[in-house]
Amino acid sequence: MPTLTGAIGDVNVGVALESMRWPRGYVGTDHGTLGSVFLSVLMALKSPEQVLGEDEVRRVKSLDPEAWYPVGSLLSLVDLLDRVVGTQGVLRMGRRRFEASHRNRVPYTSARDVVYGIDEMYHHVNRGSSIGGWTVLAFEPGHAELEKTTPHHCAMEQGILSAALSSAQCPSVVSHKQCFREGADSCIYSVSSTLRDARWSGTHTPAVP
Numbered sequence: 725m726p727t728l729t730g731a732i733g734d735v736n737v738g739v740a741l742e743s744m745r746w747p748r749g750y751v752g753t754d755h756g757t758l759g760s761v762f763l764s765v766l767m768a769l770k771s772p773e774q775v776l777g778e779d780e781v782r783r784v785k786s787l788d789p790e791a792w793y794p795v796g797s798l799l800s801l802v803d804l805l806d807r808v809v810g811t812q813g814v815l816r817m818g819r820r821r822f823e824a825s826h827r828n829r830v831p832y833t834s835a836r837d838v839v840y841g842i843d844e845m846y847h848h849v850n851r852g853s854s855i856g857g858w859t860v861l862a863f864e865p866g867h868a869e870l871e872k873t874t875p876h877h878c879a880m881e882q883g884i885l886s887a888a889l890s891s892a893q894c895p896s897v898v899s900h901k902q903c904f905r906e907g908a909d910s911c912i913y914s915v916s917s918t919l920r921d922a923r924w925s926g927t928h929t930p931a932v933p
C-alpha cells in the first residue's frame with residue numbers, strides 16, 4: 725500500500741492514531757482510503773492553501789486518485805481541517821464531497837436508497853478488514869436511524885448523508901442522537917423528513933400531487 729510520507733507530518737499521524745479511541749468493533753486491519761477522497765477534501769474547500777497550507781495541498785494533489793492510502797492520513801487531514809474551520813466547516817466539506825465523488829456514480833431516488841446505500845458508499849472508497857460501517861437501526865415513514873462505526877469524522881459523514889438525501893429529492897433533517905466524538909461507542913444519526921411518499925419510501929410509483 726502506498727504511504728503518504730510526509731503528509732500532515734508523520735509524527736502527528738503516529739501520535740494521533742495511537743492515542744485515538746475507535747468505534748465499537750473497529751479494528752481497521754489494512755484500512756485504506758482511495759486517493760480520490762483526499763482530493764475531494766481539497767476540492768470541497770474554497771481556498772485549500774489558506775486552510776491547510778501550501779505544502780500540505782501540494783502533497784495531497786500529488787496523490788493518485790485510484791491508489792489506496794492509509795486511513796490515518798485522512799483522519800489527520802480532516803482533524804486539521806476541524807481545528808482550522810470548525811465542525812460547521814467540516815459539515816460543509818462533507819456536503820461538497822458528496823457532490824464531487826458520489827452524486828454521479830449512484831443515482832439515489834429516495835431516502836430509502838440513501839439510508840440503505842450509505843454503507844456501500846463507505847466501502848466503495850474504503851477497504852480493509854473490520855473497518856466498521858453503517859447499520860440501519862430503523863426505517864419507518866418519515867424517520868430513520870443509522871449507526872456508524874467508521875472512524876471518519878462524523879460531521880463529514882453527516883454532510884455526505886444530508887447531501888445524498890437532498891440529491892434524492894428527499895431533503896431531511898439529519899441529527900446526532902449519540903456521538904462517538906463525545907464518548908459514545910458509535911455515532912447514531914436520526915433522519916427525519918416531512919415527506920412520506922415515494923421520495924421517502926422508495927416505491928417507484930410517482931408521487932401524488
Ligand SMILES: [Zn+2]
Binds near residue numbers: 878879902910911912
Ligand atoms: Zn458523531
